[in-house]
Amino acid sequence: MDFDNENHSAKLLRAQIHIFNQTFGFINSMSLKCAMDLCIPDIIYKYGQPMALSQLIASLPIQPSKATFIHRLMRILTYNGLFSQHNVTENELEVSYALTDTSRLLLKDHPFSMTSLSQIILDPFLINTWLQLSTWFTNEDTTPFHTQNGMTFWDYASHEPKFNHLFNNAMTNDTQLTSSVVIEKCKGVFEGLESLVDVGGGTGTMAN
Incomplete structure (x- = not known):
């Protein structure tokens, strides 16, 4: 390759x-998961004001030897x-x-919690x-x-009550957030309607 060409080098680096x-x-997704697992949003929220790193570390259920790594996560x-x-x-x-x-939106008690x-x-x-x-592309299964x-996915949910409950909560909270914005910004769309169908509504949150 010709690295003397500045334009080519820039493209290569990009x-x-x-x-x-x-x-x-x-890494971003796993860091988010870690923050939720350690309840970091709720800990800071309950503190009521910006929380110092040292105070946050003292409030986390972690091994003392791992305390020095929290600032990297944050x-x-x-x-x-x-x-x-x-x-x-x-x-x-x-x-x-x-x-x-x-x-x-990651607070457990937030009405629109995600x-x-x-x-x-x-x-x-x-x-x-x-x-x-990649394996799915080579077989006849309907989904990965x-x-x-x-x-x-639905068979799994029907056999795992804990997951099914978590899934319904996720859909309900997401729908509450979306519907509140739709009702606020697009209220006119619903004027004059005499019936409304919530297709695939699960627990019926959107219809309600």
Whole structure:
């Protein structure tokens, strides 16, 4: 390859960065999952004000030997807009964290909480389904989920009450958020209607 061509080199580096981003993008998802597993949004919310890193670490159910890694996790989450960072001193580790509009949707008691949805999507049994995508293209299974689990998504839900409950919560919360915006911004669409059908409505939240 001719690296003397500046334009060619720039394109090559952009392509490399693109592949890096595609390859390591899962780190963002797994960091989000970790934040939910450790209840970080709820801990900061209950604190009532920006929470210092040292106070956050003291509130987390982690091994003391892992405490020094929390600031790295928070750096990823802050970069991705899940938390805002406030510098207490010039020391990089003397910072505090506050919720953003995004992380407020991860609070367990928020009426529009997206915690259930994220927990389902990031659960290993669904993550592993994506690892079967290339295999699915070579067989006659209807979905990659069936390739991984030997049954349909809905069959799995019917056999796993805990998952079914989590899934219904996820759909309900997501629908409540969406419907509230639709009703607020598009109310005129519904004027004059005498009947409304909620197709595939599950628990009927949208119809209600």
